[in-house]
Amino acid sequence: MHYELCIITGLLIPMLGTMLGSAFVFLMKGDMPERMQKLLLGFASGVMVAASVWSLLIPAMEMEAGKGALSVVPAAVGFLSGVGFLLLIDVVTPHLHLGTDKPEGPRSHLSRTAMLALAVTIHNLPEGMAVGVVFAGADSGMGISLASAVAMSLGIAIQNIPEGAIISMPMRAAGNSRWRSFVIGSLSGAVEPMGAVAVLLLASLLTPVLPYMLAFAAGAMMYVVVEELIPEASGGQHSNLSTIGFAVGFVLMMVLDVVMG
Secondary structure (H helix, E strand, O other): OHHHHHHHHHHHHHHHHHHHHHHHHOOOOOOOOHHHHHHHHHHHHHHHHHHHHHHHHHHHHHHHHHHHHHHHHHHHHHHHHHHHHHHHHHHHHOOOOOOOOEOOOOOOOHHHHHHHHHHHHHHHHHHHHHHHHHHHHHHHOOOOOOOHHHHHHHHHHOOOOHHHHHHHHHHHHHOHHHHHHHHHHOOOOOOHHHHHHHHOOOOHHHHHHHHHHHHHHHHHHHHHHHHHHHHHHOOOOOHHHHHHHEEEEEEEHHHHHHHHH
């Protein structure tokens, strides 16, 4: 029962982080200051990069350590597949990134709010998959500890706090009520536990290809960082703040993984 409770808690923690960040809309007036947004975007990028390396790619290669030079193959194939998967979703899904007025993907008649929500869904899906595949690895007895899986979940939750604020506060600035902005921001994190549960339900089938799945989640997360977060964080003024945020986020996630793993 204790193990099942840990898994349930680990799956829900990332969404709670998003809800906490979305609640900033009740504490701050107007839009988020640009400097804070740059800092938080950099922080989220750092956490995701560190999680991809320490919690996903390194375990994927360690699971195949007995194969010598070939141990890197699952990590390489899985990583590139994850990047390709997110690239495909990005191309076929109409969405709108925060801070821009030009939609991406195929033409559609969806509202601005709906396209913003789809952009966030694309962003959060790989994070949910990453949490799910790490917990699946902990359950499979293939070298990933439960503490390491919880560390991954906690790290994603921490970086979801600024993400929730970055989503809800522009909604409020655009004229939505505080509660509507909070709900939209909170729901943007709902895809994460859904993605994690889907992976866990397929855990028995995924065990033989778990190294590939770990690397797949890493590739999907890195796509989001390089395609979306870093360009938004480094554009315009105050890009040095995003660099500082990146460094802090990277070190925090690395420490969490090493200490708890």
